Amino acid sequence: MNPKKTTNEVYLGLEQGPIRPPNEARSLLVRVTRNCPWNRCTFCPVYKQEKFSVRPAEHVIRDIDLIHQNVERVRELVDESGRVTRSAIERVSGTIEPNEWEAFSAAVDWVISGDMRSVFLQDADSLVMKPAELVDVLTHLKTRFPTIRRITSYARAKTIARRKERDLRAVHEAGLDRIHVGLESGSDQVLAVVDKGSTKAIHLEAGLKVKRVGMELSEYVMPGLGGRDLSTVHAVETADALNQIGPDFIRIRTLAIPPRAPLYERWQSGDFEKCSDVMVAEELRLFIEKLDGITSVVKSDHILNLFMEVEGKLPDDKERMLNVLKTFLAMDPTEQRSYQVGRRLGVFHRLGDLKNDRKAEIVERTCRELGVTSENVDQITDQLMMRFV
Ligand code: SF4
Numbered sequence: 410m411n412p413k414k415t416t417n418e419v420y421l422g423l424e425q426g427p428i429r430p431p432n433e434a435r436s437l438l439v440r441v442t443r444n445c446p447w448n449r450c451t452f453c454p455v456y457k458q459e460k461f462s463v464r465p466a467e468h469v470i471r472d473i474d475l476i477h478q479n480v481e482r483v484r485e486l487v488d489e490s491g492r493v494t495r496s497a498i499e500r501v502s503g504t505i506e507p508n509e510w511e512a513f514s515a516a517v518d519w520v521i522s523g524d525m526r527s528v529f530l531q532d533a534d535s536l537v538m539k540p541a542e543l544v545d546v547l548t549h550l551k552t553r554f555p556t557i558r559r560i561t562s563y564a565r566a567k568t569i570a571r572r573k574e575r576d577l578r579a580v581h582e583a584g585l586d587r588i589h590v591g592l593e594s595g596s597d598q599v600l601a602v603v604d605k606g607s608t609k610a611i612h613l614e615a616g617l618k619v620k621r622v623g624m625e626l627s628e629y630v631m632p633g634l635g636g637r638d639l640s641t642v643h644a645v646e647t648a649d650a651l652n653q654i655g656p657d658f659i660r661i662r663t664l665a666i667p668p669r670a671p672l673y674e675r676w677q678s679g680d681f682e683k684c685s686d687v688m689v690a691e692e693l694r695l696f697i698e699k700l701d702g703i704t705s706v707v708k709s710d711h712i713l714n715l716f717m718e719v720e721g722k723l724p725d726d727k728e729r730m731l732n733v734l735k736t737f738l739a740m741d742p743t744e745q746r747s748y749q750v751g752r753r754l755g756v757f758h759r760l761g762d763l764k765n766d767r768k769a770e771i772v773e774r775t776c777r778e779l780g781v782t783s784e785n786v787d788q789i790t791d792q793l794m795m796r797f798v
Pocket residue numbers: 445446447448449450453454455456533565591605
């Protein structure tokens with residue numbers, strides 16, 4: 410799909426997109442494009458019914474001004490403890506126009522969630538915006554809010570690969586500090602099967618270019634994406650791609666398949682064989698084992714991940730991360746089942762929680778109520794995971 414710029418658009422007030430990375434929860438969200446220009450990845454349900462467009466830069470700049478105006482308003486409401494109380498908001502609510510509530514609430518969130526230091530540009534591929542326009546947006550953001558220390562965004566590898574290095578550098582110099590790329594897999598086979606619209610070579614070109622211009626790079630990987638057939642090649646090739654790129658961050662986000670994703674039908678028809686949690690743990694073990702010669706930080710901050718403990722800085726924390734996976738893989742099936750259910754209920758956060766009697770009792774009770782066994786545990790945890798996708 411070719412990116413299309415919407416013309417003659419009327420400004421209708423602040424726009425916010427549907428998603429952001431988990432670690433951008435405290436960031437101000439600024440929408441520069443709408444939806445995804447590719448929209449074909451079979452595992453991704455997010456923008457499937459939506460059409461892509463680039464927002465006019467002047468509209469984004471008006472959003473920024475609107476937020477600035479509301480941030481000033483909110484700052485006057487902050488009490489001595491640094492909070493904005495409900496009664497303070499109610500006091501000014503009569504002065505807020507109906508079409509300004511979104512900007513006011515974005516300003517409240519940004520002011521009370523921290524120190525107005527981080528911004529995330531939405532939606533799926535901000536670098537589609539012309540570099541000169543993106544530079545204008547970034548410059549305006551930094552001028553309006555001198556408190557900003559970090560601006561990040563999602564971008565597709567193919568878009569980055571197409572951008573001239575000097576344009577990317579200009580965007581970085583104007584303020585874009587970090588790019589999040591959905592690598593998902595380094596295996597060309599897996600990338601083709603899920604219609605990622607990218608190849609390992611494109612990912613390498615894009616990742617290395619981002620690094621060369623001095624931007625931070627965060628690469629998302631998706632354990633389980635190759636299914637049972639491609640699990641091994643997925644782990645090995647993904648690690649190899651990352652070893653060549655050396656990103657600042659490797660972020661793990663395990664595959665979950667909601668009914669809205671095209672892959673769901675293939676899964677239900679038996680055409681795609683989804684890995685069990687134990688298989689994903691084995692795949693993850695192989696993946697971590699193959700990471701070599703890089704100093705990336707591995708993050709596991711997504712709610713869909715079974716192992717939040719598989720986090721740390723390479724190479725120092727590699728053995729510790731591997732030990733978490735080896736410990737799980739060495740457990741008997743009943744213990745593995747308890748951990749899977751406990752984690753997906755949000756009761757367990759680490760393997761050591763299995764030894765917490767109070768938590769373990771809650772999990773066992775739920776297993777009895779739901780009739781969870783070692784045989785049906787993946788089926789049940791798949792349903793539990795649907796709450797998060
Ligand atoms: S590029 Fe990203 S947002 Fe677009 S379809 Fe693929 S995973 Fe979804």
